[in-house]
Amino acid sequence: MSKEHTDANLLRKGVKYLAIALPLLFLSPYLITLAFLNTETIYGYLFFGVGFIAGAGAVYLLFKGINTIMKSIF
Numbered sequence: 001m002s003k004e005h006t007d008a009n010l011l012r013k014g015v016k017y018l019a020i021a022l023p024l025l026f027l028s029p030y031l032i033t034l035a036f037l038n039t040e041t042i043y044g045y046l047f048f049g050v051g052f053i054a055g056a057g058a059v060y061l062l063f064k065g066i067n068t069i070m071k072s073i074f
Contacts, residue, residue: 017065
């Protein structure tokens with residue numbers, strides 16, 4: 001009975017997605033909080049936009065990384 005092995009290149013790609021998502025997970029709440037503290041200046045809107053995009057990117061990269069890892073294992 002032959003055993004299928006994990007695709008190492010695909011696993012490495014999935015871990016890379018998760019590694020990119022990790023800093024975004026910490027950066028996005030910080031930027032959104034900074035935006036709500038700076039409501040009097042134009043930078044508040046800028047920080048909120050960047051924080052929102054970073055949060056959406058983190059969720060996307062987490063989904064893509066976990067999906068890629070699951071494809072490499074099974």
